[in-house]
Amino acid sequence: MDTQESGDLLLPRSRQANERLHAMIPGGAHTYAKGDDQYPDDLAPVISHGRGAHVWDVDGNRYVEYGSGLRSVSLGHAHPRVVEAVRRELDRGSNFVRPSVVEVEAAERFLATVPTAEMVKFAKNGSDVTTAAVRLARAVTGRARVAICGDHPFYSVDDWFIGTTPMSAGVPAATTDLTVAFPYGDLAATEEVLTRYQDEVACLILEPATHTEPPPGYLAGLRDLADRHGCVLVFDEMITGFRWSEAGAQGLYGVVPDLSTFGKALGNGCAVSALAGRRDLMEWGGLRHSGDRVFLLSTTHGAETHSLAAAMAVQTTYAEEGVTARLHALGERLAAGVRDAAAGMGVADHVVVRGRASNLVFATLDEHRRPSQPYRTLFLRRLLAGGVLAPSFVVSDALSDADIDHTVDVVAQACAVYRKALDAGDPTPWMGGRPVKPVFRRSV
Incomplete structure (x- = not known):
């Protein structure tokens, strides 16, 4: 019926x-x-x-x-191209003790789709990668505070964000106190926050656009504020990625963040997300730098071949159709x-x-x-x-x-x-x- x-x-x-x-x-x-x-x-x-x-x-x-x-x-x-890509990899095995060649192909495909990024690391959900971005920003800057755009509804299931919501039970106040908010579209108010917590804010994190378009010059102004105050600019592109453009809001508006996070439409329902950004920052989570190691992302299922294949099929379909x-x-x-x-x-x-x-x-x-x-x-x-x-x-x-x-x-x-x-x-x-x-x- x-x-x-x-x-x-x-x-x-x-x-x-x-x-x-x-x-x-x-x-x-x-x-x-x-x-x-x-x-x-x-x-x-x-x-x-x-x-x-x-x-x-x-x-x-x-x-x-x-x-x-x-x-x-x-x-x-059940999009045919995605289903076929997933089925092909399932028949070849989905997880191994060493990286699969699919990880190479998926990274190359993603960085071609989002050319503003220089390196990428895959995970399973949005919270994985937004929290990794916050941790990386704290490690790079040596600062503890996180500045979130308070006008946007959701960033992560982790304590640094959930503690700021009405569902804060179980989150220590000391953790919540390290997260401060700034309003969307208001550069003066954001600078006031950065000045009030001078040399304490590790990053600005926000969705670059939501139900309203960014005011003219706003994202470029945030880029300038982050540079002047020595903090990392993070674009949460979970929603804007593959909806504003294949390369997200950064690809549409032409403002390059230091780090960005993608997910949702990236896998057309398959579990895959991505942290992408500048090489000099991302390498802090790698093996080719001289500083202390940063536990960036390490997930057993983050590079399952069938989900990465789904992501590649999605990107190909977007480009061709x-x-x-x-x-x-x-x-x-x-x-x-x-x-x-x-x-x-x-x-x-x-x-x-x-x-x-x-x-x-x-x-x-x-x-x-x-x-x-x-x-x-x-x-x-x-x-x-x-x-x-x-x-x-x-x-x-x-x-x-x-x-x-x-x-x-x-x-x-x-x-x-x-x-x-x-x-x-x-x-x-x-x-x-x-x-x-x-x-x-x-x-x-």
Whole structure:
């Protein structure tokens, strides 16, 4: 049964599977952003499989999926070129006691794709490489403090960042005190932080762009600040890599960081991430320098051949098929359709699409135009009932025009309900239960 053809969405098998998940896995998922608290009551589908831009849940419902794999699946699920590359390496063995020639090929391919970097080291997830970047910056500078852009939501599961969030339980205050924040887009405020902690800040780390474009001259200004204050500039390109351009935001805006981190779309769902940067910095974690050794990255599974093969297949597909341009075109079509649908139902000021076309998110605002979890719940519930699984509107290359047309139709239906709730001044009757919750919160 397709949800497109049904009325109210019923997920009895997903509900049972969610109960089993909670019985064995803290939080019921291995990523907090995938938790069932992020979805309306009893409407958290458990996925059976996916192909292209569609996924199927264990109840047999099909959805058009956005934000695939938390932005990691940019080519679509089970992409043929990626699957074939992975299968070929699996038949040859995936992990050995010495480096594989695939590691050479993958490093060469990555550095050709991101020519602003001179060396690269692979790992499995984003936290591995952002934390390695922080450790390296501390070693090189001899400084302890880390300056994070406080306007960006996530950098790592490690203490240096998690201690700054509402979920700081278990992180010593002494660790958290070493992390300071600066605001995005404000060079004067950033310089004030660097001056206040003169000669104490090891690095500035930020996503070079998110739902807003960097102000003119901002990234170049950060580059200058880092140079003048003797700290390392780190670009977290987990999201911008392979969405802004194949070489990330640094490739688009022309500002070269000292270190940068990539992941997510790099493997099209396969576990692979990368720390890249200047040779003189990266070699601190190697064997060809004269100083003290730095424990940069050492992971048993960081160079599994099938994941590196997936990364190479992704990069080849992007280069040969113009994927970045298509992601932008698909996003522009979707954003225009959603905005028109919201305007047509009189909720253009309340259902708001934001972000670069290749990385769209949406805001759900109440009658006072404030962010609202209850209204988000209502909106998600109507999307799911129409066969659209969309915690965001981040597109994948596998979407068709028909998928986007269907999504816009469902959004229009959701906006009609949204209008009723606004007129009533209360979304509760349309929520179907408790509101969805933010990921980072102090209490359950």
